Every structure is written in structure tokens, then in C-alpha cells.
Amino acid sequence: MTASLPFLTLPDPLVTGEGALDPLGLAMIGDHLANQILPGLRARMSRPRFITAIAVSAAVCEGLEDRFSADGVTPAYLVFEWLVVEAFVRAGKPEATRRTPGTQKAQDARASQDAMCARNYLKTPTVFGFHGVYKPIARHLGVVDDDLRLSDRGYELLKVWQSEQRLEGFLDNTSGGGPGRSARQTLRSAVDEGLAAGRTARSGGWQGWAILAEHLAPANTGPNEAACIERLFADAEAAPRGEIFKLLRESGGIEDLSEDEITRSLLLPKAEADLAVRLKAIMAYEKVCGVLEEAFDWICFLSTHSQARPITSQTFAAESRTRQLSQDLPAAIRHAESAMSVSPLNAQQLFVQLTKSFDAVRDAGALFEAVLAHHERVQKDKPPEGKRSWFERSPNGETFVRPPYRVVERPESDRGWNRPYRIATVSSFLDDLQATSHGQV
Secondary structure, X not given: OOOOOOOOOOOOOOOOOOOOOOOOOOHHHHHHHHHOOOOOOOOOOOOOHHHHHHHHHHHHXXXXXXXXXXXXOOEHHHHHHHHHHHHHHHHOOHHHHOOOOOHHHHHHHHHOOOOOEOOOOOXXXXXXXXXXXXXXXXXXXXXXXXXXXXXXXXXXXXXHHHHHOOOOOOOOOOOOOOHHHHHHHHHHHHHHHHHHHOEOOOOOOOHHHHHHHHHHOHHHOOHHHHHHHHHHHOOHHHOOXXXXXXXXXXXXXXXXXOHHHHHHHHHHHXXXXXXXXXXXXXXXXXXXXXXXXXXXXXXXXXXXXXXXXXXXXXXXXXXXXXXXXXXXXXXXXHHHHHHHHHOOHHHHHHHHHHHHOOOOOOOHHHXXXXXXXXXXXXHHOOOOOXXXXXXXXXXXXXXXXXXXXXXXXXXXXXXXXXXOOXXXXXXXXXXXXXXXXXXXX
């Protein structure tokens, strides 16, 4: 038995160890509430054509689900992903493939005349590659299963795709002919060789590059394929997801609106009762978040402008706006508790844990101390070993904001939501699907 050498990849952009994201620990509850309106979707999704790409990958890699490449870490579907991303870069049509995960890595590899491999691809491709990003929705729609094997709705989607792309025979495992069968064999042999070599092993003249770029580019979804994907989103078992797609499709012209503006002006006025209740829970929770985040920003702002002097709870309480926030918080919490009574139990439990930090808040001074204590706990609980507080504090409560977290501008009281509820994802998906159906892509 031979020992394996350490496995290294080229560096990704630096990830800070400061714990600068979600300093008050509000994201998880928002994620649970988002699941109640748009299950399966994620905020980082933007192009629905990758659902089809995952289905094609499952068909090409059928029977290879348990195989790994020569590097010992890359499964077959990621070899296929290497091929797809490299094909998009080789095609030289960035407008048709924008927002494809891993594109920059493929461009760098091509510039250095290197084949795509685990070393020069994404550091965590199972999370940040297009399979990693879009697998949750492909699985939720029934396109693939947990092991990325093609499921019934995946066959349904690929039947539409192969017909519209003039690739009849792609799904045919018999000895029959057809351009689709030939295309599938071309791609399968490339995956087989990629597994054996631990890298993409095709020359610039390989016909598979054109197959992938022409038939899977995110901007080239066919109208029948787009209609099929929309039908999958409208599945009644995933309600009210289909209702949101319908309402936003009928609204049009929402690209300049924030998610909270879309919710208030477009969704809530026309929503059925069940969706309306879920949207109101989100709105009530975001009211609490807004109070807490504004109070937090005031602490940062006051410390930033304190001319190197520490601030205290008295400094904070001297502001009329912070006194108003301390008065608004208890009512906002009570309203959210009522509105979230229909939310999942885990969301309700997390909200109870959150609000325990602020049970004693009756004035601005108490709000100052409660916000800082809560932030400290949130930072300490962040994996893997906790993160630093944004503040330096003395035993008597004197507080400095640390330089990376200074706030120069006065905090705004009218602020949007800082948690994504995936409504922007629906808007982006509809942009692609509707542009395709109208012949605009």
C-alpha cells in the first residue's frame, strides 16, 4: 500500500477569520422562513439552465456514481463539470455563460495552458461549483436524487431538451443511432478518460466542446425546456413557491426593486391567505432585525466619531434615535412572536433564544449592553473556534469599535432587509425563462 502525498489546490481568494458576516446571528432564522415560501431555492442561484446541466451530467455519468478520478477525490460528476466550464471558456461567449461558477478558474487554467483538474479548480467544488450551487433545487424538483442519479422528472426534462436541441437518442441506451446518442457517447468517453487521468484530457479540436457550449450555455435555454422548468417549479407539493413565480411573472419590471419592496408592493397585496401569512412572518421578523441592526450600527457609528475616546451606554442613550429604538423593540418582538406562530418550530425556537438576550431591555442603556453581549456570544459560537468581537471593551463598559468595523455614515432608520429570502433568485430565474420564451436570449 502506497502513501498518498498531501493534496493541494491553487489558492482561492482570502477568507477572513474575523467573522465579519452576520454579527448578530440573525441569518439562520431568516433561512428557515425563506424555506417556507421558496423551498429548494438558494440566494446564490441565478440561472435555471444549470438544472438541465445537472440532469445531462446524471445521464452522462450513469453508473459512475461511485467512481473517483486518479486524484482520489474527484467524482465523475465533477469531471463532467470541469468539461462544461472549460467548454464555456473555450467558446469565448461570456454573455451566454455569465454567472457560471468556476469560470475564472477555467480562464486561469486556459491562460496557463493547463488542463482542468482538482488542483486548479475551485477549492470546495462540491459547494461552489454549479453542481454544488444548484443540486438543492435539482433534487427538490425531483430531477436527480441525493446521489445525483437521474430521477423521473429529470427524464421528463431531458426528453424535452433532447428534442428541442435536436439531440434525439441522447436518453437511448440501446444500440440505436441518433445525434443525441453520439453526443452522449462523446461526453461519456471524455468523463471516463478524465477519471483515469485526473484532469480534462481533450484537445482543442474535440467536438465535445462545441456540444457542451451550444446545448448547455445558460443563456441558450429553449422555450419548451423553459416551460418544462417552470412547470416543475409550480409543483403543488412545494406551495407557495409556484404562486410566487406566478405573481412575479405577472408583475414584470421588478429588477430595480429590493426583496422587501417586492414583498410589500407586489406579493402581499395579491397573495393567497397561506402565502400572505408566511410573508407577514418574514416582515415581522425583519422589523425586529431592523431595530437590532440599527442599534448595532449606532454603536459602531458613535465609536467611530468619538475622537479616540471610548463610548458607554450613556453615550448611546444620549441619542434620541437610540432611545426610540429601545422603545420600539419590545413591541416588535411581541408582534413577531405572534406572526411567527405559524412558522416552523425550529424557527420559533431560534427566535425565542434570540429574544432572551433582550428580555430586560427597557431603555437605551440596557439596549446598548444587551446588543453588545449578544454580539459577543454570537461571535464566540461561530465555527470552528469562535471569532473576535467587533469591539474592545474595558471591565467598566467603555467600548471601542475595532478599525475594520467603523461606520462613517449616520445609520439609516429606513433600511432594507439584510437577509435574502430568495425572491431575487426567482426574479433572476424568470429573467432567463421569460427572455427565452420571448426569443430575447
